[in-house]
Amino acid sequence: xxxxxxxxxxxxxxxxxxxxxxxxxxxxxxxxxxxxxxxxxxxxxxxxxxxxxxxxxxxxxxxxxxxxxxxxxxxxxxxxxxxxxxxxxxxxxxxxxxxxxxxxxxxxxxxxxxxxxxxxxxxxxxxxxxxxxxxxxxxxxxxxxxxxxxxxxxxxxxxxxxxxxxxxxxxxxxxxxxxxxxxxxxxxxxx
Amino acid sequence: xxxxxxxxxxxxxxxxxxxxxxxxxxxxxxxxxxxxxxxxxxxxxxxxxxxxxxxxxxxxxxxxxxxxxxxxxxxxxxxxxxxxxxxxxxxxxxxxxxxxxxxxxxxxxxxxxxxxxxxxxxxxxxxxxxxxxxxxxxxxxxxxxxxxxxxxxxxxxxxxxxxxxxxxxxxxxxxxxxxxxxxxxxxxxxx
Numbered sequence: 264x265x266x267x268x269x270x271x272x273x274x275x276x277x278x279x280x281x282x283x284x285x286x287x288x289x290x291x292x293x294x295x296x297x298x299x300x301x302x303x304x305x306x307x308x309x310x311x312x313x314x315x316x317x318x319x320x321x322x323x324x325x326x327x328x329x330x331x332x333x334x335x336x337x338x339x340x341x342x343x344x345x346x347x348x349x350x351x352x353x354x355x356x357x358x359x360x361x362x363x364x365x366x367x368x369x370x371x372x373x374x375x376x377x378x379x380x381x382x383x384x385x386x387x388x389x390x391x392x393x394x395x396x397x398x399x400x401x402x403x404x405x406x407x408x409x410x411x412x413x414x415x416x417x418x419x420x421x422x423x424x425x426x427x428x429x430x431x432x433x434x435x436x437x438x439x440x441x442x443x444x445x446x447x448x449x450x451x452x453x454x
Numbered sequence: 455x456x457x458x459x460x461x462x463x464x465x466x467x468x469x470x471x472x473x474x475x476x477x478x479x480x481x482x483x484x485x486x487x488x489x490x491x492x493x494x495x496x497x498x499x500x501x502x503x504x505x506x507x508x509x510x511x512x513x514x515x516x517x518x519x520x521x522x523x524x525x526x527x528x529x530x531x532x533x534x535x536x537x538x539x540x541x542x543x544x545x546x547x548x549x550x551x552x553x554x555x556x557x558x559x560x561x562x563x564x565x566x567x568x569x570x571x572x573x574x575x576x577x578x579x580x581x582x583x584x585x586x587x588x589x590x591x592x593x594x595x596x597x598x599x600x601x602x603x604x605x606x607x608x609x610x611x612x613x614x615x616x617x618x619x620x621x622x623x624x625x626x627x628x629x630x631x632x633x634x635x636x637x638x639x640x641x642x643x644x645x
Binding site: 286288291293294295299327335337339340375 | 484486513515522523527528529
């Protein structure tokens with residue numbers, strides 16, 4: 264999606280180790296007009312009947328909220344359990360957080376996801392794909408149907424996207440970064 | 455705001471200890487149409503010139519995003535530091551989290567808040583007011599102007615709202631719960 268690629272080129276910063284900072288418009292300061300445009304594009308890509316947008320706290324919530332409004336359905340955001348003392352009535356999935364270098368448990372109350380749901384998962388970023396793997400697992404635990412996954416920025420040089428596509432998931436990333444270094448950012452053509 | 459009070463009466467649940475669960479539409483599953491209505495009402499209450507909506511991860515982000523779009527300005531969400539290893543270039547404020555029974559550091563990158571900003575803080579919930587106290591401190595660190603605070607649900611029987619009003623902050627809560635027990639939920643009239 265050219266709008267997003269242009270924004271990443273203009274305002275993104277590449278840090279050592281292939282870290283791409285887009286915190287000026289996507290995941291610390293958020294541009295609501297951009298979120299609206301991304302949500303509208305995801306609605307175009309996923310015309311299927313959707314009952315729930317599922318995302319993950321914290322930085323998926325802004326895009327999730329815009330998508331929920333665009334699709335006219337509720338958004339559910341998985342919480343990251345802060346303690347080992349987890350109540351019952353929850354779907355849960357353990358993921359490895361590369362950001363925090365530790366295992367985190369994603370939880371969703373069973374009240375808000377059921378076998379009747381047709382789910383679109385959305386997230387701001389896809390790199391190793393651990394958060395999305397956990398969200399897919401939660402959709403499966405609920406017996407809900409996974410319609411697809413919509414992502415704002417995928418790091419195509421990390422394995423998450425490839426793994427999900429090989430599983431047959433309909434994954435659409437609005438911008439796929441093929442490489443990022445001191446020479447600039449290159450995007451995959453088909454995105 | 456009658457729309458929100460009705461929704462709390464219909465779908466809120468009161469747990470022992472005065473805990474009010476509104477996680478079906480406000481802070482786990484989120485109703486985007488309700489967020490839009492709350493954001494429009496906050497825009498009516500705060501007609502002032504605002505440059506930034508400031509909120510706190512995670513459950514403030516959905517309302518923050520709707521407000522940002524409504525006001526036509528960026529949203530910045532404070533992050534909760536996950537380690538003691540905090541980089542430079544950040545405003546930070548220590549708050550006590552009653553949910554997690556521990557001290558948490560709120561952080562905002564200095565890049566995204568400056569003395570030129572006129573800030574509306576928004577959050578989904580106000581009880582003891584620790585998160586809002588931290589956000590006000592960050593606005594002050596930035597030298598920005600605090601225009602006001604907009605909250606969806608205030609627990610009027612806890613001290614946060616009173617403390618902020620006594621400091622002269624323009625605080626508007628869209629629903630103020632005066633009491634909540636097995637007999638039901640009572641709202642403060644002026645909300």
